[in-house]
Amino acid sequence: MAKFIVGVMGGGENATEKHCRWAYRLGELIAREGWVLLNGGRPAGVMEASARGARENGGLTIGILPGRVHSSASQYIDIAIATGMGDGRNYINVLSSHVIVALPGRAGTISEIALALKNHKRVILLGFDTGNLFSHYQQSGLLYRAATPEEVINIIKGKQGDGSPAFF
Amino acid sequence: MAKFIVGVMGGGENATEKHCRWAYRLGELIAREGWVLLNGGRPAGVMEASARGARENGGLTIGILPGRVHSSASQYIDIAIATGMGDGRNYINVLSSHVIVALPGRAGTISEIALALKNHKRVILLGFDTGNLFSHYQQSGLLYRAATPEEVINIIKGKQGDGSPAFF
Amino acid sequence: MAKFIVGVMGGGENATEKHCRWAYRLGELIAREGWVLLNGGRPAGVMEASARGARENGGLTIGILPGRVHSSASQYIDIAIATGMGDGRNYINVLSSHVIVALPGRAGTISEIALALKNHKRVILLGFDTGNLFSHYQQSGLLYRAATPEEVINIIKGKQGDGSPAFF
Amino acid sequence: MAKFIVGVMGGGENATEKHCRWAYRLGELIAREGWVLLNGGRPAGVMEASARGARENGGLTIGILPGRVHSSASQYIDIAIATGMGDGRNYINVLSSHVIVALPGRAGTISEIALALKNHKRVILLGFDTGNLFSHYQQSGLLYRAATPEEVINIIKGKQGDGSPAFF
Numbered sequence: 154m155a156k157f158i159v160g161v162m163g164g165g166e167n168a169t170e171k172h173c174r175w176a177y178r179l180g181e182l183i184a185r186e187g188w189v190l191l192n193g194g195r196p197a198g199v200m201e202a203s204a205r206g207a208r209e210n211g212g213l214t215i216g217i218l219p220g221r222v223h224s225s226a227s228q229y230i231d232i233a234i235a236t237g238m239g240d241g242r243n244y245i246n247v248l249s250s251h252v253i254v255a256l257p258g259r260a261g262t263i264s265e266i267a268l269a270l271k272n273h274k275r276v277i278l279l280g281f282d283t284g285n286l287f288s289h290y291q292q293s294g295l296l297y298r299a300a301t302p303e304e305v306i307n308i309i310k311g312k313q314g315d316g317s318p319a320f321f
Numbered sequence: 322m323a324k325f326i327v328g329v330m331g332g333g334e335n336a337t338e339k340h341c342r343w344a345y346r347l348g349e350l351i352a353r354e355g356w357v358l359l360n361g362g363r364p365a366g367v368m369e370a371s372a373r374g375a376r377e378n379g380g381l382t383i384g385i386l387p388g389r390v391h392s393s394a395s396q397y398i399d400i401a402i403a404t405g406m407g408d409g410r411n412y413i414n415v416l417s418s419h420v421i422v423a424l425p426g427r428a429g430t431i432s433e434i435a436l437a438l439k440n441h442k443r444v445i446l447l448g449f450d451t452g453n454l455f456s457h458y459q460q461s462g463l464l465y466r467a468a469t470p471e472e473v474i475n476i477i478k479g480k481q482g483d484g485s486p487a488f489f
Numbered sequence: 490m491a492k493f494i495v496g497v498m499g500g501g502e503n504a505t506e507k508h509c510r511w512a513y514r515l516g517e518l519i520a521r522e523g524w525v526l527l528n529g530g531r532p533a534g535v536m537e538a539s540a541r542g543a544r545e546n547g548g549l550t551i552g553i554l555p556g557r558v559h560s561s562a563s564q565y566i567d568i569a570i571a572t573g574m575g576d577g578r579n580y581i582n583v584l585s586s587h588v589i590v591a592l593p594g595r596a597g598t599i600s601e602i603a604l605a606l607k608n609h610k611r612v613i614l615l616g617f618d619t620g621n622l623f624s625h626y627q628q629s630g631l632l633y634r635a636a637t638p639e640e641v642i643n644i645i646k647g648k649q650g651d652g653s654p655a656f657f
Numbered sequence: 658m659a660k661f662i663v664g665v666m667g668g669g670e671n672a673t674e675k676h677c678r679w680a681y682r683l684g685e686l687i688a689r690e691g692w693v694l695l696n697g698g699r700p701a702g703v704m705e706a707s708a709r710g711a712r713e714n715g716g717l718t719i720g721i722l723p724g725r726v727h728s729s730a731s732q733y734i735d736i737a738i739a740t741g742m743g744d745g746r747n748y749i750n751v752l753s754s755h756v757i758v759a760l761p762g763r764a765g766t767i768s769e770i771a772l773a774l775k776n777h778k779r780v781i782l783l784g785f786d787t788g789n790l791f792s793h794y795q796q797s798g799l800l801y802r803a804a805t806p807e808e809v810i811n812i813i814k815g816k817q818g819d820g821s822p823a824f825f
Binding site: 574575595596597599602607608622623625 | 742743744745747748749763764765767768770771772774775776787788789790791793794
């Protein structure tokens with residue numbers, strides 16, 4: 154059976170230091186659970202930091218690249234998937250993840266949250282205030298909010314006694 | 322030179338009657354300007370209504386379909402582009418439009434607004450309150466707000482004395 | 490109901506003068522039937538020539554562009570669809586056409602023939618000898634061969650007494 | 658640095674027993690080199706056999722799925738990338754592989770060979786006679802022919818004394 158994949162989205166070049174620390178820690182925790190980390194693959198912001206956190210803690214990292222060549226991937230990406238589709242690859246990011254975690258970001262990150270919810274994927278917002286825009290999906294149980302990377306992991310695990318991801 | 326294309330996005334099955342009336346009127350006005358209307362092509366909500374408004378007033382309508390077959394298009398679509406890419410086609414919707422108009426909708430519409438802004442396309446919100454989520458883009462002059470279909474047309478025309486689209 | 494679309498594929502920068510003449514004539518004939526011409530949209534080879542043939546004879550032309558911007562389209566394209574997907578757009582070319590005509594070309598053209606046949610689209614080879622590679626599809630009635638643009642039109646019309654496209 | 662990925666393409670439901678044996682053996686050899694195997698991910702033919710060969714010999718397997726859900730992947734796939742793009746994913750298959758090996762197949766496999774060559778990827782044909790169709794690319798050094806899985810590995814390794822892949 155295919156491995157459990159957590160997609161981590163968030164700001165690129167505009168990400169703050171604080172959000173990059175969160176992203177690193179989240180990557181670390183994902184790796185320690187034995188899960189696979191997936192992101193947009195570029196060497197910037199939340200992508201780079203989350204991949205580094207997973208890689209430096211023994212995890213496997215997948216980068217879904219907008220471009221056509223492997224060489225554009227972050228050095229912390231193990232498996233570089235080159236789509237050649239630009240931001241069209243955001244759709245593949247969300248379909249390929251069992252659950253999406255979104256840190257603060259701009260339009261790229263918002264498009265991933267929206268595409269995930271549209272396709273019935275669960276999304277966990279980590280410190281990202283999206284206002285009321287997605288309230289329909291919060292009511293239907295697809296949208297979660299977390300304040301720390303640790304809380305994200307707990308939400309994914311849910312209340313299953315055996316520690317396996319709860320809703321997948 | 323290729324024709325000027327206005328992309329009209331908004332709710333599908335969940336669109337209200339009021340928003341469908343706006344969409345019809347917007348399609349009508351786009352047709353009367355001699356512009357091409359582009360939307361997601363399905364026979365529902367804002368898509369169907371805007372295509373109908375354009376078609377019944379002599380306009381040309383393009384539908385970018387999520388599916389693989391032409392037969393899934395609204396009857397008011399002249400040119401059915403079958404992408405076979407599901408919601409991945411939202412990226413093509415925005416790249417192919419010279420300007421995007423977004424009526425109220427859920428995650429699909431929000432993904433189109435976000436993908437448009439990410440790719441430096443101008444977006445006009447028609448009666449759609451997206452809160453502060455896209456305020457960065459409002460400041461940089463990519464995001465506009467309109468209260469009526471007529472106002473949308475005026476924004477597109479801008480202040481050009483000759484009536485040609487202002488910023489394209 | 491959506492218009493009938495004929496996709497015309499073939500060499501770009503490497504197309505010969507003879508093949509460009511065929512492409513121009515084919516575009517002309519498609520326009521005279523009142524059909525829509527679709528191609529890859531770039532200002533080169535069979536794409537440019539077929540669009541010019543259609544446009545100069547009153548036809549409507551659609552270009553499915555590999556790039557993200559309208560400005561990369563041939564001047565003979567009326568509707569520029571910007572996919573931002575590179576050669577990934579070849580899949581959209583074939584799905585969006587009711588029938589594909591392939592003039593001689595290299596790997597790009599061959600990929601379009603193959604993707605069309607895989608998706609049960611009829612393909613007419615115009616002076617393009619593909620050897621035995623697609624013989625399976627010739628036997629199943631999806632692959633046709635023509636020696637002139639006029640013959641292509643006749644194959645599309647089939648034996649319908651009313652002159653409407655035969656197999657769509 | 659990202660891992661070295663070998664894409665293995667070939668027939669699905671129509672693959673012969675002999676070709677599936679080759680595919681299994683090829684997957685085994687790829688795994689033993691420490692390379693990653695990538696294919697179309699479905700539980701059929703060359704895809705299933707090559708993934709099984711790699712998995713049962715300690716390798717890592719990536720499946721680029723045409724559909725939207727992980728559950729359509731072969732049980733021998735470790736990382737399921739869900740594209741939701743149908744055969745449009747063939748473009749991603751070839752861009753994401755450092756080298757493509759093509760066993761005999763029909764239009765799907767031919768489209769992958771063509772898309773790979775168009776994008777300057779090296780392709781090794783394993784027992785697949787494609788006639789003269791791709792002779793242009795054989796002359797330019799992109800197209801190779803092998804008679805056994807072992808020969809495929811030798812071609813990839815080339816003449817490098819250190820056993821690392823030769824041309825990547």
